[in-house]
Amino acid sequence: MNINWQLRQLRLKIVYYGPAMSGKTTNIEQIHKRIDPSNRSNLVSLKTNEDRTLFFDFMQFELGKICGMAPCIQLYTVPGQEYYKASRKLVLRGADGVVFVADSSAARINDNLESWLDMGNALNEMNHPIGKIPLVVQYNKRDLADAVSIQSLHQSLGVGAYPEFEAVAFNGEGVFNTLKSIVNDVIFQVQKELQ
């Protein structure tokens, strides 16, 4: 979080976390596609030759004034592959909120869990354990033939009371609701902390 009182601008960082190929980059691409270009930055992607996220994807967008303050939201994704653990921790640093993007495929339940635990460890190391940072869970790829039930995904991760959304990020379904939820949670958190 960064507040510039002169410009009455509030800058917030939200990170999309989750296993490889769960749809983190697709979420950001959909957001980039659907936000009015006059309100958003370019999409920056650091990718491998195989088009996988190497370090992060990044974009920023601005909201109109809310009670005299202009929120500016930065969105980052982490690289999902196991061997990019060190990079994930770097991207997570300074996050004001996290969206965990889980893959609904039955074959990916363990990958989801590993990534969830990895995120929990990284947040713990930063002294911001799960439960102390705004967090929203998105169950992506709900259109897959082998998609498991929301209840099973919820139980396997032990998500608790966090907001949860179903999504098919590829065609934009659930992307905006997820974004709305995390932006609301983060701004409420700012309001609470600054009161």
Add this chain to the structure above:
Amino acid sequence: MKNPMRLTGGMSIIPSQEELIDNILSSQLEKSQARLILLIDTSGQVISFHGERGSIDLVALGALTASDLAASAEIARISNLYQENQMVIRQGSKMNTIVFDVNRNLILLYIVPATVPLGWVCYLVRESSAQIKEALSKIQNNQDDKFFESDNENLHELINNALDQVWKE
């Protein structure tokens, strides 16, 4: 009952601090003949820039600079070589870039023509870093403006309306 949550920290800059930082960076721009000086926070958010913006995408530059320094710091940490206030220098045939870790919140980026002696630029980067730290510590950040003064229900509506306005289906 939900657990209390908190944000991960960050910075709040008041107008008098911003003015001091602007003065420091303006003077540095002249002394270093830099094409661009950028002050960002460690999550990549641009706090101040001086120099020729041209067609440079400052938002992307801020995010990439912060990540560059974070990656360098991590390389140093993994190699057991980490020290505070590290400097990353990229020498080019026409331009040099210097990224400097001011403190746990701030990063400086200088883009300077290669004709300016690198040692001089490194000295100036350290000098401006010390000046910025001093400026920030001198002025108490006691901003007491009310922030998002609104009841919860109304705030939800305002945030959602603001998001709806920028979203195209």
